[in-house]
Amino acid sequence: MLNPINLAFKNAKKEKRPALLTYTVAGDSSKKQSLEILKAISNYADILEVGVPHNTPVADGGQIQTSAYRSIKNGIKMNDIFKIVSDFKKSKNSKPVIFMGYYNMIFQYGENNFLKKCKKSGVNGLIVVDLPWPENKIFSKKCKKNSINFIQLLSPTTSNKRLKSITKDSHDMIYYISMLSTTGGKLKVSPKKILANYNKIKKINPNKNCVIGFGITEKTISKFKNTDGLVVGSQICKEITRSLNNRQNPVINVSKIVSKLRKKIS
Amino acid sequence: MKVKKGIPVIDQGDRLGFWGGKFGGNFVPETLKKPIEDLEIQFNKLKNDKNFIKERDNYFENWIGTPTRFIKLNNLTKHVGGAQIWSKVVSDANGGAHKIYNATVHCLLAKRSGKKVIIGDTGAGYAGKMLSMAAKKFGLKCKIFMGAKDIKRQQPNVKAMKKNGADVIPVYSGSQTLVDAVSECMRYWVANCDTTAMCVGSTVGPAIFVRICGWSTSQISRELKDQLINEFGEVPKKLKLYNCVGGGSSSFGFWNEFMDYSKKQVEFIGVEAGGPKNSKKHAAPLTYGSKIGILHGAAQYVNQNSDGQIEETESISAGLDYPGVSPLHCFLKDTKRARYTAASDEEALKAYQIVTKYENLRPSLEPSHAFSVAIKEAKKLSKDTIVIINSCGDAYKDRGILEKKLGKKYVKSN
Structure with a gap:
């Protein structure tokens, strides 16, 4: 049986488009609202990245930091985040869920406990921003044993040798960071160059689903139509902040954006 | 370990x-x-x-100005009445700190x-x-x-x-x-x-x-070792090295060259920032038993909640106001090569007052934490014990805080 993440990529491929991955922070701006946002955007997105907020994030830009601090300030706890996922998984349009966060949260929960809880609540994959290869080898194997996708990251600074080793050790999906930037940076590299790197990775192993993230927004997304998948995060977090500031409903506004993103790549 | x-x-x-x-x-x-x-x-x-x-x-040598002074604090030694108190005046270095x-x-x-x-x-x-x-x-x-x-x-x-x-x-x-x-x-x-x-x-x-x-701050202990041999003909039989610990760069540098001596001969005492006396917040993860976590790319003892969110710290000294601590110090703590304790904001201020009263030296709030513990412990130590405090920063930067906490006198007189 195909795992849900692979199935999502396969379905998108059938429609001759990249899979759309969204990133929102769990508990932003409240537990209830972040669940509603997940439910609303899963009408248009194929895979949902759920950010596990951390207060010393070394790779996140201003938009995602704002979302994370808002959520932490509202008292979000790791167990609340698991609950949001399991509630979401009960909804009728549920999609695969990938946690994205920093290793200390997993370390404090205990690797084994964390994975058990992921499995139980329906988390399908993990992106751990500060657990690179080869440090992640043992944990990544543990994930595999628990049928959870450990998603390796690749960046423009990754050497060819590393690209090969990391791809070899990766599971079904890999994540290419488009440029040297924190999340939410403006696309400062030409799409042509990004796609050249993307193709280099695909050549190493065409069977791995490779998504591109960082700098992907409504404005840039249509330039990357011939890829396996695209991640949009900061633009969505920014929209939540904007809606709150204007006393509008973030659920409606965010799902409008995600629906537009989907149209641009369909 | x-x-x-x-x-x-x-x-x-x-x-x-x-x-x-x-x-x-x-x-x-x-x-x-x-x-x-x-x-x-x-x-x-x-x-x-x-x-x-x-x-x-x-x-x-030519730009930073090595070596920095190694001086005996005669008046303070007399006032405390116990071990000999010395200081390595690292704040002599160009710029005023290590x-x-x-x-x-x-x-x-x-x-x-x-x-x-x-x-x-x-x-x-x-x-x-x-x-x-x-x-x-x-x-x-x-x-x-x-x-x-x-x-x-x-x-x-x-x-x-x-x-x-x-x-x-x-x-x-x-x-x-x-x-x-x-x-x-x-x-x-x-x-x-x-x-x-x-x-x-x-x-x-x-x-x-x-x-x-x-590697860079170890310059401090390289100099000190030479200075000790010049002064005493050898590394003294009972030597205690006191240093404040925030991230831990000055203390590590102050101790490094003495690592291979037994701790009975050369004891390392790290003093963390305990924060205000009546506050639960502190910047002393080693002293108060914080759990191991990941901060800024390294596993270390760090103040955090049960979820792994890093906790806010509080200290009068900005240089020690950090929730984590160097992996080197975690290692020295667990191997028991160094001993760690904390001084509160109030104790550091008090030590600053004592040192500036008796000596022509004005340690910043960071080393004032180390002075506080050294003064307390030196009292109970024998006269042949050599206590050295690394005065790793100058109080010029703390003028505003000192004036607010202690009054103008303590700023002007220096």
């Missing part, structure tokens, strides 16, 4: 950069793997390169690798001030990340940085102190590591930064 003899502690980490198998490491985003590896290769080569050592020593050693070495490395810009974090402002000085000296552009709260409370150092031509970038996220400055600096490096070198201001961060900083 054991400290090995005959091998520098900075080189005792394993293949992945862990001391004692569990402290340190490289918990960094993939993007930083390459620049960190480049820096490791460069540093491992240069630290054994005679020409590079010669170049470093030349700058240390941070100049690490800053200079990082600029030398950046220059050699052809980088044009160097960035750094700062809490008390010393690391930033020194980096801005060194960057100016070596013709590098400089950006300093500093918490907005620290910018307010350490104005003299902020002014110095700007005068040296550095951009001081205020950090408004989180607690607006050192922890956020380090995060923001690392984020900037993630986005600019192809053109920019990063200097981490203490023995914290990914393993290579811990090693470079420890």
Whole structure:
């Protein structure tokens, strides 16, 4: 049986488009609202990245930091985040869920406990921003044993040798960071160059689903139509902040954006 | 877990950069793997390169001004009535604190690798001030990340940085102190590591930064060892070395050369910032039993909640106001080579008053924490015990706080 993440990529491929991955922070701006946002955007997105907020994030830009601090300030706890996922998984349009966060949260929960809880609540994959290869080898194997996708990251600074080793050790999906930037940076590299790197990775192993993230927004997304998948995060977090500031409903506004993103790549 | 003899502690980490198998490491985003590896290769080569050592020593001697003084505090010794109290006046160094050693070495490395810009974090402002000085000296552009709260409370150092031509970038996220400055600096490096070198201001961060900083500040104990032999003909039989510990760069440098002596002969005492007397917040993870966690790329004892969110700290001394501590000190704690304790804000202020009353020395609030514990313990020690406090910073930067807490007298009289 195909795992849900692979199935999502396969379905998108059938429609001759990249899979759309969204990133929102769990508990932003409240537990209830972040669940509603997940439910609303899963009408248009194929895979949902759920950010596990951390207060010393070394790779996140201003938009995602704002979302994370808002959520932490509202008292979000790791167990609340698991609950949001399991509630979401009960909804009728549920999609695969990938946690994205920093290793200390997993370390404090205990690797084994964390994975058990992921499995139980329906988390399908993990992106751990500060657990690179080869440090992640043992944990990544543990994930595999628990049928959870450990998603390796690749960046423009990754050497060819590393690209090969990391791809070899990766599971079904890999994540290419488009440029040297924190999340939410403006696309400062030409799409042509990004796609050249993307193709280099695909050549190493065409069977791995490779998504591109960082700098992907409504404005840039249509330039990357011939890829396996695209991640949009900061633009969505920014929209939540904007809606709150204007006393509008973030659920409606965010799902409008995600629906537009989907149209641009369909 | 054991400290090995005959091998520098900075080189005792394993293949992945862990001391004692569990402290340190490289918990960094993939993007930083390459620049960190480049820096490791460069540093491992240069630290054994005679020409590079010669170049470093030349700058240390002629620009930083080594050696810094080693003086007996006669009046304080008499007042306390116990062990002999001495001080290594590291604040004599150009710029007024030990941070100049690490800053200079990082600029030398950046220059050699052809980088044009160097960035750094700062809490008390010393690391930033020194980096801005060194960057100016070596013709590098400089950006300093500093918490907005620290910018307010350490104005003299902020002014110095700007005068040296550095951009001081205020950090408004989180607690607006050192922890956020380090995060923001690392984020900037993630986005600019192809053109920019990063200097981490203490023995914290990914393993290579811990090693470079420890290697640089070890100048302090190299000098001290010579000075002790000059003064006493040998390393004294009962020697106690007191140093404040925030990130841990000055204390590690103050102790490094004495690592292989038995702790019965040379004892290391690290003094963390206990925060205000009536506050639950502190910056003393080693003293108060904080759990191991990951902060700024390294596993270490760190103040955090049960979920793993880093907790806010509180200390009168911006330079010690950090929730974590160097992996090197975690290692020295667990191997029991060093002993750690804390002094409160009030105790540090009291010690500052005592020292300035009896001696022509004005330690900043950071070493005042170490003076506080040293004075207390020296009372109970024999006259042939040599107590040395590293006065690693000058109180000039603390003028505002001292005036507010103690009145004008304590600022003017110095």
